[in-house]
Amino acid sequence: MFIDKVKIFVKGGDGGNGMVAYRREKYVPNGGPAGGDGGKGSDVIFEVDEGLRTLMDFRYQRHFKGERGEHGRSKSQHGKAAASKIVKVPPGTVVRDLDSGELIADLTDQGQRAIIAKGGRGGRGNTRFATPANPAPDIAENGEPGVEREVELELKVLADIGLVGYPSVGKSTLLSVVSAARPKIGAYHFTTLVPNLGVVQVDDGRSFVMADLPGLIEGAHEGVGLGHQFLRHIERTKVLVHVIDMAGSEGRDPVQDWEQINEEIKRYRHDLEHRPQIVAANKMDLPDAEDHLALFKAHVGPDIPVFPISAATHQGVKELLYAVADRLDQAEKEGIVTIVSEQAVLPEHKTYKSEEEKPFxxxxxxxxxxxxxxxxxxxxxxxxxxxxxxxxxxxxxxxxxxxxxxxxxxxxxxxxxxxxxxxxxxxxxxxxxx
CATH class of the missing domain: 3.30.300.350 (GTP-binding protein OBG, C-terminal domain)
Structure with a gap:
């Protein structure tokens, strides 16, 4: 099951308690304070694991709590800090604070880590509170509570190439032809309800990851259907391959389909309209496709590359893949940056100029x-x-x-x-x- 959005609770481990203790050696009368500090509680850390492709594991476990630090001991022995709690997430996971909406982390690369909930510091033992006025204090701190928060995890599929278009235009069939992916294919709308990924190998040795994204419909940018759930996966792709039913086999107008899908993408996020696009004019083996192709090319002009193909018969597929690989290489050389969030870069430091929070x-x-x-x-x-x-x-x-x-x-x-x-x-x- 593909799950791409979940809400979970995380809590850093509490710090260990400090201790009140005194030296008790046989020949040391009136020994001084010797209570150790508590150990730090464990941080809850999210780490990217490329082996994961969905957030399904979080459907069954929604609470993640770090271990408590060890309590301080006598003879000024400090408690041991608790080991960090590592939670594996798939690449492309965006983590937000559920209450404030703050972007906590955007995790994309294998092994990348982010502290989601910090563990509390250990409480100080009575050795820390000794003063000339009070050389034997009966004072020790409890451990600091770990940070606790509810967070929302959102998965945005990581793929080099995204297949977009209306339902039943042949996106899943194309992906199954060019890769080892086996998406569900049916003769009805919305067969594809979740993104499918496949690794495409070009004959010249180049390879890339292609995503078959669920079909879009009019109003998707407003969340009609499953619009927002589908459109967010487009944000990560470097090149869009717009698959169009050039035969108009369901009475659709290829030109209108082209304009409408691009409008939905643009209105969802205006930055996406500048993402490189290639048109895969599919179903060229059907009647009327050639006539529609001529009208379509005249409408979009020479700046948009159009490749006539038939995913069913494999006609023109090889030429399309070479063109896609070339455009991907060009996009990477041009340094095209995929959108990761509302904030392009996570700030390392924050500066607040508003009034300080009242202490009580x-x-x-x-x-x-x-x-x-x-x-x-x-x-x-x-x-x-x-x-x-x-x-x-x-x-x-x-x-x-x-x-x-x-x-x-x-x-x-x-x-x-x-x-x-x-x-x-x-x-x-x-x-x-x-």
Missing amino acids: TIRKENEEYIVEGRRIEKLILMTNFNYHDSILRFANTIKQLGVEDALRQRGAKEGDTIRIGDLEFELTDSIDFS
Whole structure:
């Protein structure tokens, strides 16, 4: 089964927890802190595997979670970082964040990798918090949570040559004649529902990958039928071979077919109208084909190469393949770049000039004041509330962030319940956690 669009959930591994520990050698009285740091959680990495041609595996497994880093140990031993979780994807996979629509990665080459969800850093052990004022701190951090996100995977077939045209014009038959591919062929519209790929060998030793793309219909650029699903596969091809039923065997007008398909391609993505095209005038073995061919050549002019063929009898197929190989060589020399996404290049660094995200927000719900914010919620997750020193450090941090002042400005009074994440406490001069 060919699957070219899926939605999945990925989560980087959480970092390991830091440890509170002290030296306990026999002849070392009052040993200092010796708690190790936790190890980093595993990243979730997508890697291109040329052996894959579909996203079907993601239909059955939609959750990918990295392993947690190892916890810190005594004697200042740091926990081991978790190995990265590698997820194989086919070449031509585009990865987007489902919430923001942000382009995360465009994976095209064998072995190419992209980190989709980073693992959290390990929490620091109490050796990291020793100071002259507090040489034996009971403070250790929990591991940082790994990044979690829902992403959409979209597969855009990678092929040098794309066969385009209306349904039942002979695209699948042509592909089966020139390659070892065996697409389903039937005497009815939309026999081809998914792209089929075949490797074409030219007699002079050249080769290229050809894709039989499902037939387009009027309104495809607006998503009519399966328009968008079909058209996105055209984006990757370097040369388009427009297959036309020159005999008009179903009462169609070859000229009108040519104009309509090109209009659909142009309106889907205007850049595509400049993609090199060759016309395969198919079904030349049928009546009226010669008359239609003369009218068609007069309409398109000398700039568009037209090759009369019959995929059924193999007439003119060899000449067509030589011309396709020559045009592909020319396109590669000219440096024709296929469209990979709305962004031609993935930026390595991003610069944001908008206002900085607020560290927290406060809202009142019934009798509770709820403090929310990514930074402060992360602080809670990484604070180990089993140790008094850790609690004091947390209280001091949120005070420095201005949470207490903001609460009082919102009308919070002594004894009011404050909730941050799953933690509740009463507002007092000395914060009382419960």
